[in-house]
Amino acid sequence: MVMDDVFAVIAEATRRQILASLRDGDKAVGELVEELAVSQPTVSKHLKVLREAGLVSMRAQGQKRFYTLNIEPLHAVAAWLSEFDLPAQQPPQVLAPAVTEPEPGELVPSVPGLQNGDGVQPFGRTVGRAAERAADLLSQFPKLRRRKE
Numbered sequence: 549m550v551m552d553d554v555f556a557v558i559a560e561a562t563r564r565q566i567l568a569s570l571r572d573g574d575k576a577v578g579e580l581v582e583e584l585a586v587s588q589p590t591v592s593k594h595l596k597v598l599r600e601a602g603l604v605s606m607r608a609q610g611q612k613r614f615y616t617l618n619i620e621p622l623h624a625v626a627a628w629l630s631e632f633d634l635p636a637q638q639p640p641q642v643l644a645p646a647v648t649e650p651e652p653g654e655l656v657p658s659v660p661g662l663q664n665g666d667g668v669q670p671f672g673r674t675v676g677r678a679a680e681r682a683a684d685l686l687s688q689f690p691k692l693r694r695r696k697e
């Protein structure tokens with residue numbers, strides 16, 4: 549596989565999410581559909597592209613199809629990136645309001661999963677993921693023709 553092909557395949561956000569999900573181990577199509585909150589045909593389409601690029605492999609087990617991450621094609625990308633002597637990535641700076649302890653008796657709204665262990669709300673990641681999904685959805689709509697005025 550040519551490195552340019554790997555770049556083209558991993559350029560799409562849903563495919564990167566699938567690859568990231570498969571880092572944790574083999575998964576069935578249904579698990580990926582549930583985890584990524586996209587339709588089964590969409591996941592299957594992206595898995596086909598990833599399989600053709602050699603980034604994933606599939607094994608059938610009864611009615612289910614399980615997918616496994618193949619990192620070999622990513623080695624060429626990693627080698628190319630290493631030529632740039634990039635510094636170690638620093639975690640992004642999150643601008644968040646100061647977290648203060650509530651006063652005794654003060655009611656504090658609780659939303660499960662809204663805060664990490666540091667009390668910082670990970671809104672940036674959520675908003676970024678929502679934006680990627682919105683862009684993916686919009687790209688699936690047919691191009692609208694402008695009326696001549």
